[in-house]
Amino acid sequence: MNLAVVGATGMVGRTFLKVLEERQIPIDEFYVFASSRSAGSKLRFNDKEYTVLELNENSFKEHKIDIALFSAGGGTSLKYAPIAAKNGCIVIDNSSAWRMDPEVPLVVPEVNPQDIRKNKGIIANPNCSTIQAVVALAPLHKKYGIKRIVYTTFQAVSGAGMGGWTDLEEGLKGHEPKKFPHKIAGNCLPHIDIFLDNGYTKEEIKMVEETRKILHNSNLRITATTVRVPVFNGHSESINVEFNKEFDLNELRDCLENAPGLIVQDDIGNNVYPLALNATDKDEVFVGRIRRDESVENGINLWVVADNIRKGAATNAVQIAQWIIENM
Template identity: 80%
Template structure:
């Protein structure tokens, strides 16, 4: 297997540091490794595979100068919009964790368990979906393949780590009685039905991301989807209630078996013994946990799912590293 030059852009942030952890676990064939960040963070050091690396300032010549093969970006939309095309022009494949490129028709939006072949169509940039979308589509893929999906109703309960260190700090400080700095209201002992900005249609940007990204990943622009996203006082791992209306009738035990065979899914569904997915148990794992699987008796062919995953790992870092792994195995 070819050894590659790999870079992490935005290496000092919450997702960036998790990139390093996941890359260590995956042990990809890396020849040379580089960590880039803003001028403010340049000069600091990070440890990777037992070796200390100096954080370099990201510049327009970084990718060409170091002959980077693959770069994992988690440095915000503005940085991605500016530097991803520069990297691509230098022959580097960018896997971007921001929302900057997700809905660009020329950029594949990829979850490796769901649509890995979309990677082949890349033109130098591949987008990582939103964290809440990633875990949802992993759980829904087997149902979409076996029964076909007619309609989805998403309700999410999203951890503060999804808002970065500022969100994490707001919960920590809020529990001490201090005022929020990141969120518009106190998050401690509270739930905020407000993630990202509100749009003219009354939905938040986060809610519309889930709608649009799910349609793109499943390659079905007519798929009917609605979404409500809520920030909850949990440090890590998102939980989601997903109501699905299928095109075909089903037997509930057969449907559970179909889901259980999906890639990257672990079923936890034994309510008699209080077994169901929990955020506290999903943290630190890359799998998507599915439980509370039950028929929706208010509609034909309806089913309810409870879906939980670590939003920093599977919802961001691990998904991007899985994409890199697929590229190395299939395209290099």
């Protein structure tokens, strides 16, 4: 199996390499691509040194590549993913470019791995905040049927790349922001991605549309407010859910405890609940503060946390690649 990483020198790209090593993905030939700015630099992978190649229109013609993990931005994906697919490569793309294309599967392996088989050369990795949410919601949707979801997210600055990380670092020293429109240090910004005509941000609409696509329910009622918070890494989410069916709280908790990729941390007597600090460098999604919403029938509140660079991006893509290698 020949594998490539596109955007290998970025935050997610480097994490691709780390997760591939940890999971010991079987690779015959390995290639790392980036823009002309990074071409010629060196990266270590599996105790070998690799030269970063400049991505161009001939990259997938000159090299026989079976799977390519893309994290180089939407424009790069729109241009080069079809070229890769035309040359027999399966692209797993981390940008938003292909997520809502009806011909492209949008996949979280714990939730809808069967959709991988529908690919025509491109598979989309969902938004980081959507991935962790659906890992927790999918088993409950299967058992009780979800009627409505209210998302409120508390998203780390690493979700905005190195620019976001630097804004928080420098902001803590009293410097002005360069990435965000306002200071993030000591602040919360209810503004992730651009604002749309309906007053929602693009990030909020991503969560709505991607959740519907992954759960195969285009009529699911969902609203979202996404907030950037002064946390370096790890997204946290308050998720309010209404079900179509009645539920027993202990049975619901058992459902979550037995769900793949999910760890329940919910012992409020001992102050145990998911924390962004504890989720860092983990591949699992953590859920706690599980309690009834007593203001509605069949309602529940959840607190869901995950490492947004690992499970929210790199790990999910590597899991898709792993599934392809083992099942196709």
